[in-house]
Amino acid sequence: MAPIISIKGLQKTYDSGHTALHGVDLDIEEGEILALLGPNGAGKTTTISAVCGLVTPTGGTVTVGGHDIATDYRAARSMIGLVPQEISIEPFEKVMNTVRFSRGLFGKKRDDAYLEKVLRSLSLWDKRDSRNNELSGGMKRRVLIAKALSHEPRVLFLDEPTAGVDVNLRKDMWQLVRELRADGVTIILTTHYIEEAEEMADRIGVIDKGRLLLVEEKDKLMKSLGRKQLVLELAKVPDAIPASLAGYELELEGNRLTYTFDTTAESTGVTRLMADLASAGLKFTDLSTRQSSLEDVFLSLVDEGQQKEAAQ
Amino acid sequence: MNWLAIGAIYRFEMSRFFRTVTQSIISPVLSTVLYFVVFGSAIGGRIESVEGVSYGAFIVPGLVMLTLLQQSISNASFGIYFPKFIGTIFELLSAPMSFIEIVIGYVGAAATKALFIAGIIMITASFFVELNILHPVWMLAFLVMTAVSFALLGFIIGIWAKNFEQLQLIPLLVVTPLVFLGGSFYSISMLPPAWATVSHFNPVLYLVSGFRWSFFGISDVPVGISLVAVAGFFVICLAAIYAIFRTGWRIKP
Numbered sequence: 001m002a003p004i005i006s007i008k009g010l011q012k013t014y015d016s017g018h019t020a021l022h023g024v025d026l027d028i029e030e031g032e033i034l035a036l037l038g039p040n041g042a043g044k045t046t047t048i049s050a051v052c053g054l055v056t057p058t059g060g061t062v063t064v065g066g067h068d069i070a071t072d073y074r075a076a077r078s079m080i081g082l083v084p085q086e087i088s089i090e091p092f093e094k095v096m097n098t099v100r101f102s103r104g105l106f107g108k109k110r111d112d113a114y115l116e117k118v119l120r121s122l123s124l125w126d127k128r129d130s131r132n133n134e135l136s137g138g139m140k141r142r143v144l145i146a147k148a149l150s151h152e153p154r155v156l157f158l159d160e161p162t163a164g165v166d167v168n169l170r171k172d173m174w175q176l177v178r179e180l181r182a183d184g185v186t187i188i189l190t191t192h193y194i195e196e197a198e199e200m201a202d203r204i205g206v207i208d209k210g211r212l213l214l215v216e217e218k219d220k221l222m223k224s225l226g227r228k229q230l231v232l233e234l235a236k237v238p239d240a241i242p243a244s245l246a247g248y249e250l251e252l253e254g255n256r257l258t259y260t261f262d263t264t265a266e267s268t269g270v271t272r273l274m275a276d277l278a279s280a281g282l283k284f285t286d287l288s289t290r291q292s293s294l295e296d297v298f299l300s301l302v303d304e305g306q307q308k309e310a311a312q
Numbered sequence: 313m314n315w316l317a318i319g320a321i322y323r324f325e326m327s328r329f330f331r332t333v334t335q336s337i338i339s340p341v342l343s344t345v346l347y348f349v350v351f352g353s354a355i356g357g358r359i360e361s362v363e364g365v366s367y368g369a370f371i372v373p374g375l376v377m378l379t380l381l382q383q384s385i386s387n388a389s390f391g392i393y394f395p396k397f398i399g400t401i402f403e404l405l406s407a408p409m410s411f412i413e414i415v416i417g418y419v420g421a422a423a424t425k426a427l428f429i430a431g432i433i434m435i436t437a438s439f440f441v442e443l444n445i446l447h448p449v450w451m452l453a454f455l456v457m458t459a460v461s462f463a464l465l466g467f468i469i470g471i472w473a474k475n476f477e478q479l480q481l482i483p484l485l486v487v488t489p490l491v492f493l494g495g496s497f498y499s500i501s502m503l504p505p506a507w508a509t510v511s512h513f514n515p516v517l518y519l520v521s522g523f524r525w526s527f528f529g530i531s532d533v534p535v536g537i538s539l540v541a542v543a544g545f546f547v548i549c550l551a552a553i554y555a556i557f558r559t560g561w562r563i564k565p
């Protein structure tokens with residue numbers, strides 16, 4: 001199936017001379033949730049802005065549903081809903097009016113029944129006659145989401161939707177994202193909360209310094225880069241790690257001995273380690289394993305990228 | 313044409329206007345009354361008539377033009393500056409709209425508001441002087457063309473402005489003086505010849521003159537030239553807006 005969004009060699013150099021994107025290639029499949037993960041200034045917002053028409057790319061092409069965003073922008077843009085990172089909203093308008101306005105801007109006929117559904121799903125229905133500046137920050141963000149959904153987009157961009165948002169809204173938001181996905185809406189989100197990318201996304205793209213370091217199915221990413229750790233609580237604190245165990249990747253902290261291993265390797269070495277521990281006379285009282293989080297994965301990727309850059 | 317989108321902008325802008333309609337009307341009506349008191353009574357007592365028209369009636373087209381220019385510029389410049397200022401312009405840029413549609417929405421609404429207020433001014437004026445309009449269709453044509461052209465100028469100012477001071481700058485520093493010096497309250501035939509010549513470089517002269525002609529059939533410059541001047545101004549503004557949207561100047565990095 002052709003990707004719903006296809007980004008090829010996307011480049012952006014701002015007027016300041018700063019290059020925010022160095023040729024990004026990314027295909028987004030219809031119906032998936034893709035998380036763009038990267039530190040501040042990585043180029044996430046620039047990427048989204050270029051696709052949505054807020055920033056003029058200095059190179060590359062983007063198509064949405066097969067429509068080029070430059071030459072066929074009407075068809076391309078009418079498929080997209082955008083929830084920006086910053087909360088920008090008409091302060092003196094009523095909620096329902098702003099949402100109606102958004103629907104109109106996208107050339108859709110007035111449909112208050114549909115908008116009611118959207119507002120209800122965001123717990124905004126009771127607030128439909130409130131002015132936007134009377135709402136709390138979290139409520140304003142809901143209004144922004146309602147505006148983005150007002151024209152029934154096929155693709156939804158959420159730029160850091162949970163930054164500075166309370167737990168309730170975050171939960172509601174993820175619930176909504178799941179429902180939208182079930183309706184076949186493609187969702188691209190950026191987030192600082194790695195657990196969320198881990199929890200929500202089907203695929204994860206890691207971006208840093210304007211370069212997409214990788215895009216991978218989340219599960220595969222976890223598997224291929226996921227390393228596991230075996231933590232042993234030792235009965236007695238040894239002075240040092242015995243020389244006979246020098247071949248293992250071990251770390252000693254107090255009575256806690258941590259062994260890091262690769263889940264994809266042919267042999268994890270756990271059995272052998274146990275035997276070697278016994279012969280070294282080390283006894284343990286407890287053991288546990290833990291999967292490295294996406295955060296570790298991410299950090300190691302960014303590290304790698306930096307090392308590569310330094311080597312060049 | 314995405315008429316639904318144009319309509320959405322137009323309605324949105326008009327509803328903003330009618331929310332504060334009393335405010336929007338009071339100030340122009342009050343200043344019109346003041347102009348009549350100051351110019352009409354004080355000066356009108358000395359100047360009985362200009363080319364056969366009573367001075368009080370003579371200044372009405374100038375007054376209407378003054379308000380029309382100020383209103384179309386300020387409505388349009390604020391209309392587009394505000395979304396830029398609060399960031400909601402992102403939605404306009406991400407909407408499936410061409411620049412011409414965005415302009416029609418904002419400029420159309422700004423011109424409508426300005427015309428609405430111009431109408432109120434004329435009604436107010438009719439309480440002070442007797443107004444006989446010689447060429448009502450041409451009068452309407454001049455009103456609409458002027459309102460639209462200067463709303464286009466206002467739109468450009470709104471995109472150019474980086475803060476509220478700049479937003480006020482051009483209307484205050486350029487437009488208002490030009491209106492006062494453009495024969496709004498006198499006929500340039502009353503000026504010394506040198507000043508009369510200089511006045512011909514003032515574009516507002518052509519507007520006021522043409523507009524006054526539609527009322528009384530008298531004018532400082534031939535009405536054909538006035539029409540060409542308004543049309544020329546309209547085209548220049550449209551070209552500037554085309555360039556702005558093509559390059560994304562001050563709206564799109």
Ligand SMILES: Nc1ncnc2c1ncn2[C@@H]1O[C@H](COP(=O)(O)OP(=O)(O)O)[C@@H](O)[C@H]1O
Binds near residue numbers: 018020040041045047
């Ligand atoms: N309008 C702009 N002009 C100049 N530089 C910009 C502009 N917007 C963003 N940048 C720069 O581009 C880089 C990428 O920014 P951005 O895409 O916002 O990153 P992210 O969303 O990943 O935090 C940053 O270094 C930022 O300072």
Ligand SMILES: [Mg+2]
Binds near residue numbers: 044160
């Ligand atoms: Mg960002």
